Amino acid sequence: MDELALPNDYASVLVRLKQRVHESRYRAQRRVNVELTLLYWQIGQVLAERTDDAQWGTKIIQRLSADLRAEFPDSRGFSPRNLVYMRSFARAWTDVTEIAQQAVAQLPWGHITVLLDKLDDPELRDWYAGQAATNGWTRSTLEHHLKTTAHLRFGAAPTNFDRLLDPASSDLAQQIMKDPYVFDFLRIEPGHAERELEQALVERIIETLGELGSGFSFVGRQMPFDVDGDEFFVDLLFFHVEQLRYVVVELKVGKFKPEYAGQLGFYVELVENQLRRPAHAPTVGLLLCTDKNDRVVRYALAGSSHPIAIASYDLLPPAEQAALPSEVDLRRALDTP
Structure with a gap:
């Protein structure tokens, strides 16, 4: 035929x-x-x-x-x-x-x-x-967001978007940020390293994308960037298909330090120069850490020349987190004869 x-x-x-x-x-x-x-x-x-x-x-x-x-x-x-x-x-x-x-x-x-x-x-x-x-x-995503009080977290991450992006772009970028992020679907032990957290998030990428929010698409892990022979690696890179912008995610275990903002800003600049296309919205960065001092965060954001957000992450929902004994309680229990 x-x-x-x-x-x-x-x-x-x-x-x-x-x-x-x-x-x-x-x-x-x-x-x-x-x-x-x-x-x-x-x-x-x-x-x-x-x-x-x-x-x-x-x-x-x-x-x-x-x-x-x-x-x-x-x-x-x-x-x-x-x-x-x-x-x-x-x-x-x-x-x-x-x-x-x-x-x-x-x-x-x-x-x-x-x-x-x-x-x-x-x-x-x-x-x-x-x-x-x-x-x-x-349905499972809805249940996750209910359990983790999403209405209190959506758009709550401290950022400098209003200073560095035009109003429309700033409002949109703010909407896709949370604080804290809740990764209650991960099964990693306390005292984990950054690479362990990164690996766990990638292995559960469907749930990770569900927590990040609608529109996020995973680009890659440990993305390499060459700068005149020096190589640098971005922890996690995402692209927001609705806002047409790259989102650089850096993971830190422990309390936020001001130098982290500079490192994240550097990675945002790399993506801006090497990956962003004219049709894309400005690249933004998101730093996730275990804990943070809000005043230190404000100073760091004020001193950054790149649009970034700084948020904490939890491995338990807020209600379960609140039920855990505090560090003071644990010390008292250990000191009790």
């Missing part, structure tokens, strides 16, 4: 058509998801209205579950537990006319149940729902 002669533009047309099919399927799935969310809200509203009626107790919900599953055997969402979630959903988001316009309507039902389980504050629920919908968080 003779090979079919294809038009010159066939490949590009095929790519565009594939993209349109994918986009159409995605939009259709989102519409189905919104309809399912509204249905669950409506069922929950009916149950919420009858909660005060003594006749509508647990046994009635169990009976309702059985009857709905008998009528709709292909639907898996009518378990007694899920019906209770629907009731909680209707109580948490009270206005059905607004739900379709809210971020929560774009979330899978499993995400919504996580929000209902973990949060009582309406504003926090809306914040996490918005972040999850905008950034496409998986």
Whole structure:
């Protein structure tokens, strides 16, 4: 059979058509998801209205579950537990006319149940729902950010962006920084070396990217740069595909020292000169250390001529960190006869 002669533009047309099919399927799935969310809200509203009626107790919900599953055997969402979630959903988001316009309507039902389980504050629920919908968080990523109080950490890292970047670029760069970063998915022992931390982050790169945030793409580890025969190595290099900028990450075990800012600034300059393209936004640096003195950090940032952020990192979520005995407590325990 003779090979079919294809038009010159066939490949590009095929790519565009594939993209349109994918986009159409995605939009259709989102519409189905919104309809399912509204249905669950409506069922929950009916149950919420009858909660005060003594006749509508647990046994009635169990009976309702059985009857709905008998009528709709292909639907898996009518378990007694899920019906209770629907009731909680209707109580948490009270206005059905607004739900379709809210971020929560774009979330899978499993995400919504996580929000209902973990949060009582309406504003926090809306914040996490918005972040999850905008950034496409998986359920595990949402659970991680809830456990690590992301709403207190996002955009909190001290930086000098406002001084060295134009306002629009500064605001965007600030949004992708956190303080502290929480690497609770790592399994490394206390007293670890910098290379051990670096290796662990790369081995769990999916979780690392999830903690860094939406838009980060991993470029490489120990990236080499040649300067007239002298070779230098950047710990971790990322590219933010939404902001079109490189992000240089340096890891330090121990407390922040002012000279670290100079080293990071040097690496930012290398990336600016050797990798950045005209279409890219300015490169920024992120230094991660175990601990820091905030006043020392401010002085170091003021003295740097490169856009950098300085943040700490934890290997445990804040709640677990707070439950650990302090250094003073440990000393007292050791001194106790």
